[in-house]
Amino acid sequence: MMTSSLLIELLTEELPPKALNTLGNHFAASVAEGLEKAQLIDGAPEFAAYASPRRLAVQVKNVKPVQADQQIVKKGPAVASGMKDGRPTKALEGFARGAGAKIEDLKIISDGKQDVYAYEFTQQGKGLSELLEDIINQAVKKLPIPKVMRWGSSTFTFVRPVHGLTVLHGADIVNAGVLGLQSGNTTLGHRFLSDGLITLANADSYAEQMRNEGKVIASFAERKAAIQTALNQQAGRLNATVAADEALLDEVTALVEWPVVLEAGFEEHFLAVPQECLILTMQQNQKYFPLLDANGKLMNRFLLVSNLETADPSHIISGNERVLRARLSDAEFFYKQDQKATLESRLPKLSQVVYHNKLGSQAERIERLAAISRHIAASLGADTAAAERATRLSKADLVTEMVGEFPELQGTMGKYYARLDGESEEIANAIEQHYRPRFAGDALPEGKVATAAALADKLETLVGIWGIGLIPTGDKDPYALRRSALGILRMVMQNDLDVNELVQTAFAAFPQGQLNENTPSEVAEFMQARLAVLLQNDYPQDIVAAVLAKKPSRLNDVEAKLKAVAAFKALPEAAALAAANKRVQNLLKKADAELGAVNESLLQQDEEKALFAAAQALQPKIAAAVARSDFQTALTKLASVKPQVDAFFDKVMVISDQPDVKQNRLNLLNQLAQQMNAVADIALLGE
Structure with missing residues (x-):
C-alpha cells in the first residue's frame, strides 16, 4: 500500500x-x-x-x-450455556444477532479458561x-x-x-x-x-x-533559530551581548512570520536611569533586545525584530525609536520624581497598603519583619542594627512611582534609592536581595545582613499565611508557600541556624491569637517534607529518607551526611548492617522497661560478650568522628562490627525466658542502635 x-x-x-x-x-x-x-x-x-x-x-x-483489513474475533457465551437440549439459548441468539451473524456461522474457541462461541470475520479497513x-x-x-x-x-x-x-x-x-x-x-x-x-x-x-511564495517561515523552531542567529551576528558586530531570556525570544518568534533583525538606538542621557528599568521597559513593553557592553553595562543601542522586509528599513527603525523614546521618557520621569523623597519618608504610606486583610498592612508587617531579622542576625553574628534597618526599608519602594509602573523592579529600585539616600552598601544590597531566591536555582542573598532580611521575609510569609489557614493544597499554592519554604531551606543549609527555632521566632512576631496555635508544628512538618523534595533532586530517595529520619533542624551538615550515607551504602557490609539495624529496631519495640546501660555480669554467651566489646570500642570512635562532622568515617567504622552482629543474631536468643537477661540484651542492642544511627537511620537504606 x-x-x-x-x-x-x-x-x-x-x-x-x-x-x-x-x-x-x-x-x-x-x-x-x-x-x-x-x-x-x-x-x-x-x-x-x-x-x-x-x-x-x-x-x-x-x-x-x-486502514489495513483486520481479523475481528467477537467472543460470546460459554458453550455450556449456549445450547440447551440441542437448541441455542437466548443468550447465544442475542450474541449472534448483535454480531450480525447466523448461529451456524459461529465457531467454538477457547478463551484460555473455557470453550466459548465466537464470530470471526474480516473487517474492511476504512x-x-x-x-x-x-x-x-x-x-x-x-x-x-x-x-x-x-x-x-x-x-x-x-x-x-x-x-x-x-x-x-x-x-x-x-x-x-x-x-x-x-x-x-x-x-x-x-x-x-x-x-x-x-x-x-x-x-x-x-x-x-x-x-x-508566502514569505513565511512556518516552523517555530526554525524561525526561532534564525532570529537567534541574526541577533548574535548583529550583537557581535557591535562587540555586545544580547540581554534577553528564552521567554522573550519565544514571544518574539510567535509575533513574526518573516523575521528581520534591525539595529536601532536611543539618546545617551537615558542611561542615567538604572539600567534594570530601561531593560525591563524595552523587553516587556516593546519586545526589544537590549545590548550590553563587555562590562555588562547597557548600551544605547538595541535590536528589534521586524515582520517586514524592505530595501530601506529606516522608517521602521525611526518609528520604533520614537515609540521607545516615549517609554524611556516615562521611566526617566518616574526616576526623577522618586528621588524627591527618601525611602524612610515613604514608610508612613505603607500603613495604607494592605498586606492581607487578616494580617494587616505592610507597615504592620514591617514591624514583624524587623523583629525576625534582628533575631536571625544575632544568631548569625551579623550587625543586628543593619539587618533591622535594611528590613524596615525593604518595602518602602513599593510606594514609589517606578515600582508602581514596574512591580518587577521591587527591591531593585529600593537598592538604588537607598544608595541615593546615603545608606550603606550593605543595607542597599540587602534591600534588593531580601527577595532572593525568587525561584528554583536563583542566587542566594550575599552576606549575613542580606540573609537575615531574606529569611525574615520568607519566614513571615510562610508562617503568617499558613497560620490564617491558607495552606497549599494539591497544585494550588496562590501565596507560593512551597517556594518560600524551599528558599528558607536553601539558606538554612548554608548557615548554622535551627530551622524549627526560626519558625518559632516568626510565629512569636505575630500578636498572640492571630495565628492558629498549631502553626509552628505544622510548618515544621511541611518544611521537612519540602526538604525531602529538595534533596531528592540530587540523591536517591532511600538515602534522603535515612538522613531525614532523625528530623534534623540544623541543616548545614545535611549535604555532608547525604554524601557519607551514599558512600556507606556502596560498602559490601552495608546491606547486611541495614537489615540488622531494622531487626534491632523491631526488637527494641518489644522492650517492657526503659532501656538503660548494659550490665556486663548478665552477658552469658560469647557472641553477646563479643558484640558488647566491639560496641564499647566503637562508641568513642563514632562519637569523635561525628563531633568533627566526619560522617563518612563514622559510618565506615560500622563495617568493623558486622562479624559480631552476624554472630550475635545467629547464636543469641534476645527474647530470653529470663527477664533480666532479656532486658540486658535489649540494652545492648539499644547501645548498638545509637551508634548505627548516629548519622542516619541506615535501616531505611535499600527501601
Missing part, C-alpha cells in the same frame, strides 16, 4: 504569542496520535509541527490512504477521508485553550477566528469539515509580503512553498 505525507493547516487570525508554540506542538502531537490509533501510519509516527502567528499546521509522514475529520476535530478539542471565542454568525469556537483549512494527502485534497470550514489545497502567506492565495502542490512542499 502506497503511503504519502499528510498536511493539515488551520489558517487563523493572529494567535496569542505566549501560547503559540504550545498550541502548535499539542495540535501536531494530537493529530499524529489520532492517526496512529486509527492504524493509518506505516511504522512509527514521524511528524513536523508548524506554528506561526496566523497558522497551526502539521505534516505527518507515511500516512496510509486506507479510508483516510472517512476517519480524518474526526481526528482533526478531536485534536482541536484537546488544545490547551483557556479562553475561546466565536466569530461572525458561526457557532464554532476556537482561540482565534479560523478562516482556512488545508488538508492534503500527497497531492490529493482529503475532504474534511472542521470549525465550519471545508478542506482545500490553498492558503495565505505573509499578510503584507505575499500575493494572494498560494496553491500547495503537495503535502511535502508546504514549508518550501510557504518560504518562497
